[in-house]
Amino acid sequence: MRTLRFIGVVTSRIALIVGGVFLASCRGAPGSSSVPSASAASAEAETVIRLAHGLDPTHPVHQAMEVMGRKLDSLSGGQMALKIYPSEQLGTERQALELLQIGSLDMTKVSSAVMESFSLSYKVLGLPYIFRGEEHRFNVLEGEIGKRILLSSRDVWLRGIVYYDAGSRSFYTKNTPIREPSDLEGLKIRTQSSPVAIRMVRQLGGSPTPIAFGELYTALQQGVVAGAENNPPSFHTTRHYELCQYYSLDRHTAVPDVLVASTHLWDRLSEKERGWLMKAARMSAEVQKTLWDKATKKAMREVKKAGVEIIRPDTEKFAEAVEPLYETYREEAPVVYELLQEIRSVGTDSAATDDSAATDTAGVADMRSERQAESNGGKRP
Numbered sequence: 001m002r003t004l005r006f007i008g009v010v011t012s013r014i015a016l017i018v019g020g021v022f023l024a025s026c027r028g029a030p031g032s033s034s035v036p037s038a039s040a041a042s043a044e045a046e047t048v049i050r051l052a053h054g055l056d057p058t059h060p061v062h063q064a065m066e067v068m069g070r071k072l073d074s075l076s077g078g079q080m081a082l083k084i085y086p087s088e089q090l091g092t093e094r095q096a097l098e099l100l101q102i103g104s105l106d107m108t109k110v111s112s113a114v115m116e117s118f119s120l121s122y123k124v125l126g127l128p129y130i131f132r133g134e135e136h137r138f139n140v141l142e143g144e145i146g147k148r149i150l151l152s153s154r155d156v157w158l159r160g161i162v163y164y165d166a167g168s169r170s171f172y173t174k175n176t177p178i179r180e181p182s183d184l185e186g187l188k189i190r191t192q193s194s195p196v197a198i199r200m201v202r203q204l205g206g207s208p209t210p211i212a213f214g215e216l217y218t219a220l221q222q223g224v225v226a227g228a229e230n231n232p233p234s235f236h237t238t239r240h241y242e243l244c245q246y247y248s249l250d251r252h253t254a255v256p257d258v259l260v261a262s263t264h265l266w267d268r269l270s271e272k273e274r275g276w277l278m279k280a281a282r283m284s285a286e287v288q289k290t291l292w293d294k295a296t297k298k299a300m301r302e303v304k305k306a307g308v309e310i311i312r313p314d315t316e317k318f319a320e321a322v323e324p325l326y327e328t329y330r331e332e333a334p335v336v337y338e339l340l341q342e343i344r345s346v347g348t349d350s351a352a353t354d355d356s357a358a359t360d361t362a363g364v365a366d367m368r369s370e371r372q373a374e375s376n377g378g379k380r381p
């Protein structure tokens with residue numbers, strides 16, 4: 001553990017040099033989106049929070065972060081502003097996290113899969129077929145377990161703020177339709193930088209190949225990998241569907257996205273500012289659920305229109321094939337194994353969420369009406 005920390009610090013130092021220079025040169029770069037606009041508000045704001053992530057600006061998670069920027073502006077009366085750098089402008093998800101660790105960047109949005117290398121607890125969220133549906137997933141993430149995982153990386157300078165829903169991930173391939181787990185045999189499949197995802201693809205017989213999200217289009221194009229896996233909005237907004245003709249909805253994982261703040265930022269915010277930030281973030285996460293549903297439907301429509309064959313395999317067969325994975329964590333990572341048991345015992349009724357997590361600074365009713373207002377094009381109902 002100590003050695004790991006040390007390696008982390010050394011990596012961070014290197015990133016400080018590279019990152020510091022990089023960020024300085026990227027400030028105000030074209031394509032960054034300051035919310036509201038590139039504006040007077042952010043110029044006048046006392047605190048400008050810089051947030052970088054890897055998704056396209058048309059992605060529902062980016063749009064939810066824009067909502068957060070607008071909320072932050074209105075809650076703080078213009079004292080706080082959010083400046084967003086999408087599309088890996090400031091590096092991969094891992095690099096963004098390293099910039100947070102050294103205080104060169106304030107916030108990022110990453111996949112929880114990438115957090116696995118910074119805090120063991122996140123591994124549980126990358127395990128296949130752990131949720132018994134949407135209700136169960138939200139109960140876990142918005143309840144006490146989800147909150148505990150978010151706070152598990154504070155000692156490595158990363159404070160999880162909220163989760164964004166990222167639906168479920170499924171395989172897409174260029175030439176080989178995946179109808180059965182055995183169809184993955186020997187296929188090179190791109191994975192995230194996640195030990196759990198790597199192990200899962202290997203367990204299914206595929207050959208896992210970690211590649212950064214932004215490099216995947218070219219990797220698919222050049223045949224470096226035969227396929228990848230992701231949720232419908234990401235399959236669509238990355239245009240990977242132009243290269244992959246099969247999308248096999250095995251829904252193996254439901255890895256959420258995570259909004260993360262640098263503890264360097266958190267420590268310098270006042271109590272009041274932290275409250276505004278948390279409230280804006282939670283409201284945006286609530287709005288994101290609606291944006292997500294719409295984007296998922298749209299993505300499925302568009303990829304079908306573009307000629308992608310949608311395969312609906314028997315998910316039971318995939319679930320059976322990955323079954324041996326869970327036991328491997330019993331000895332190797334008891335924290336992950338125990339979290340898995342806890343997750344399994346969470347109910348699917350809507351009352352099971354931890355109210356203190358959901359209502360810390362904002363009432364649920366308040367958030368629901370915000371969610372409706374935003375999906376109404378910003379107008380309150």
Ligand code: GCU
Nearest residue numbers: 054110111166192213234257
């Ligand atoms: C999802 C997730 C991204 C992540 C990507 C990936 O789209 O939202 O944060 O980068 O998966 O597969 O790398």
